[in-house]
Amino acid sequence: MQSGEKTRKMFQRALDCMPSGVTSNYRYWGDDKSLVLKKGEGAYIWDQDDNQYIDYRLGFGPVILGHAYPAVLEKVKEAMSIGNVYAMTHEYEIKAAEKIKKMTGVDLVRYANSGTEATMHAIRIARAYTGRDKIIKFEGHYHGFHDAVLWSTFPPLTSVGYRRAPVKVPQGSGMPQSLGNLVHIVPFNDEELLENKVKANWGDIACIIMEPIMGNCASVMPKKGYLEFVRKLCDEYGIVLIFDEVKTGFRIAKGGAQEYFGVRSDLATYAKALGNGFPIAAIGGKKEVMGDIGFLKIPHGGTYAGNVVATAAACATLDELEAGALDKVSAHGIRLMNGFSQVLSDRGVPGFVQGPPAMPAIVLTEEAGVFDYRDVAASNHAIYEQVIWKLFAKGVMPDSGVHEPWFISASHTDADADKAIEAFDEAVMEVLC
Ligand SMILES: Cc1ncc(COP(=O)(O)O)c(C=O)c1O
Structure with missing residues (x-):
């Protein structure tokens, strides 16, 4: 993780005044890894060290139009x-x-x-x-x-x-x-x-x-x-x-x-x-x-x-949303899903991309499909998480866990999708090839 000195210092302050330094347990990624953000705008967020990320967490989903819309x-x-x-x-x-x-x-x-x-x-x-x-x-x-x-x-x-x-x-x-x-x-x-x-x-x-x-x-x-x-x-x-x-x-x-x-x-x-x-x-x-x-x-x-x-x-x-923002969300999701599927197949990684385009997920497994919690829990979490941590370092931020889909907003651009796909390809290569 590339988050720097200011982020780490500020998280230390958070640890001193809030249990685990967070206000919701799922935000805790570890004392030395959890982020402290500075701002969000459109499809992007910045941490305290001014590292910019394409935000595919979107606060666990709400930010459908983009930050500070x-x-x-x-x-x-x-x-x-x-x-x-x-x-x-x-x-x-x-x-x-x-x-x-x-x-x-x-x-x-x-x-x-x-x-x-x-x-x-x-x-x-x-x-x-x-x-x-x-x-x-x-x-x-x-x-x-x-x-x-x-x-x-x-x-x-x-x-x-x-x-x-x-x-x-x-x-x-x-x-x-x-x-x-x-x-x-x-x-x-x-x-x-x-x-x-x-x-x-x-x-x-x-x-x-x-x-x-x-x-x-x-x-x-x-x-x-x-x-x-x-x-x-x-x-x-x-x-x-x-x-x-x-x-x-x-x-x-x-x-x-x-x-x-x-x-x-x-x-x-x-x-x-x-x-x-x-x-x-x-x-x-x-x-x-x-x-x-x-x-x-x-x-x-x-x-x-x-x-x-x-x-x-x-x-x-x-x-x-009524005026058509969801069409953008869906088009971006389809672009991402196609790109990620292509990477998995090009690199011979067992797995697939599933879900609706507005909140797709990548599952790494030898199985042909996953149908319930146990199927997903048995998928290759460890590798998925390694790939995601590499993505953070490349400025792309879905949630770190396999359970959470990638969330898309109407502010994400084609260039963001292409950057995310390229970063995913590099991350997969670094972890698996
Ligand atoms: C399906 C579902 N229901 C309920 C909740 C709880 O919502 P909140 O975090 O706003 O309390 C969530 C939160 O992620 C959710 O995904």
Whole structure:
């Protein structure tokens, strides 16, 4: 890693005042490797030593248009001049909700501030609607940091047990086992095991919550017909289907995964791309399921939920996405995917590039495909990570781990893609050839 003296010094200050020097565990890359950034603009970020990187992390996905994107900043400045929190309904909030409805097809919208909050609220709504307590979640799917869902997100393969009967693994300490008892874990993309679980437990199951694409596990795609199958099971057994679209929403299509796959969920959670990085999230869904949210019925709220600045950012972001920004994102993603695939084949490296163009992932494996968490966990992480660290030194920055896709923004240029492909080729050669 090339980060220099100023970055290291400043990270030392961070270590002295924040556990691990970070505010979210996934940002920690080691005492001597974690970055301290100085600024972001368009598709680029700079560290404290003024090293510039093409940013393919984009803050774990939100920055769909690019850093400090002028149209969003202008709208936010306009909004800030009229105050930023009223804890009362206002026009930006309504405008953004109207846009979300139009783009995704949901009937009703409530806001939150983060993806974590959105999935927490969605699960409560599902519990209230069904009168049932338990949830089904998939191994390797991530839905944020609250206790209901932080089970079997990134478990070590040594702890997961037999695939037909996965061991439920808490993300760490502080997770009450009694809450784990409310969660069933199943592997993704396996109709038989999901159906068995539903048939044996449906009377207790409020919801199936899922990432329609495994955005936290190398963008593993659903097998053909799988989402339709889950939809049908939910209909048959009165279970609420929640698509967690925190990563896919407003990124893989204007209407997210519901549009991309043509499958409708009952509830959907949105965050990241909704505000181009401003903290905003939303729960959207069918009127039948969300219509009874209200005082003394289904609790939902939050002082900052739907605040002026965040909803103004969402208005500006959604305007840009509606006007065609996603076409740029997709074209760039396709260019990258083709380039990386070519490198793997030219250099004889076993592996492939997968996922939607807006968030592709590279998986190094001898297998022909990966279909669930265990497949990805068994892929060649060590080599992938070595290649990525070489990329950092060449000024290209995807996330360091195999689970995180490459995120594309509308500000990335063809020249950025070509530089990233060339750097990837060099890095692969340096590590493997
Ligand atoms: C699918 C998914 N759901 C929920 C979350 C949590 O969102 P946040 O970090 O905004 O709390 C994430 C974050 O990466 C996510 O990818």
